[in-house]
């Protein structure tokens with residue numbers, strides 16, 4: 001991200017991106033922002049996740065950017081799970097989209113999910 | 129294309145639309161790498177057309193291009209349904225060429241293979257958004273179905289409003305659990321099968337006819 005390019009040499013940068021910030025962006029801008037962050041070795045956390053269509057484009061663009069010894073893709077975890085079965089009765093009643101989910105995205109070679117259930121994501125992030 | 133082949137193609141196209149009640153539905157076979165998608169596609173193609181779709185392999189990403197088998201005619205209860213089956217590369221969010229090195233491959237080969245794999249996955253995602261009329265989602269029933277990629281892909285398929293069947297494959301193996309898949313995705317019909325052994329294929333074809341016919 002533009003404003004946060006300088007980072008301590010030895011740490012892991014985490015970008016927490018608010019729903020408000022994402023709202024003003026077009027799908028491809030969101031995807032660009034996520035992949036730019038991840039390719040810099042950052043962990044990107046989205047307060048409100050992507051739509052399924054954006055997720056599918058994120059996979060597609062990720063694939064086109066993978067290159068040997070440089071970038072081998074992303075790890076992505078969401079909470080709560082995006083299935084409709086997990087939506088509460090109230091959510092469905094209110095016609096709420098199931099896309100509003102906390103989403104964690106990181107470089108595949110640096111982030112490893114240790115444990116995940118309905119209420120917790122535990123991930124190990126290694127330095128570059 | 130030559131004028132003659134073009135002519136022949138258009139005549140056969142006209143003939144096929146004349147004789148079939150409707151255009152074949154294009155059914156995409158999706159799922160993670162090694163679930164048995166190609167084994168299934170080959171079995172369907174062999175059962176109804178006599179030849180195969182492509183090579184099956186225990187090496188991940190053997191299928192690196194979407195492969196299509198057109199006009200597969202499945203007969204059920206005296207009726208016939210026409211489908212085109214599209215076998216896709218396993219969808220993933222990461223491809224690391226060094227994993228191929230474990231399969232006794234030279235670096236050059238591994239790099240090329242991983243590049244083809246990434247192109248194939250991108251293509252499969254594109255197909256899903258633009259070009260398929262229904263989805264068979266194949267899972268290896270010996271493995272935990274509740275991965276991020278599966279959940280995300282099924283979410284994407286649902287958002288496209290496509291008819292979808294979940295196939296719980298490899299029921300011939302002892303560690304297989306169809307129930308685990310049913311519990312993970314209760315909103316969809318799950319059909320158990322062994323694509324390798326041909327177990328429960330009658331139900332598989334019944335469901336294909338019912339959902340995609």
Ligand SMILES: Nc1nc2c(ncn2[C@@H]2O[C@H](COP(=O)(O)OP(=O)(O)O)[C@@H](O)[C@H]2O)c(=O)[nH]1
Nearest residue numbers: 162163164165166167184185186298322323324
């Ligand atoms: N035991 C068992 N093995 C299977 C079954 N279906 C596929 N396989 C094996 O799983 C591996 C991957 O199969 P393949 O069709 O290439 O998977 P794909 O990557 O999803 O296309 C191969 O070694 C297959 O022989 C099945 O029903 N039972």
Ligand SMILES: [Mg+2]
Nearest residue numbers: 165166190191
């Ligand atoms: Mg395959």
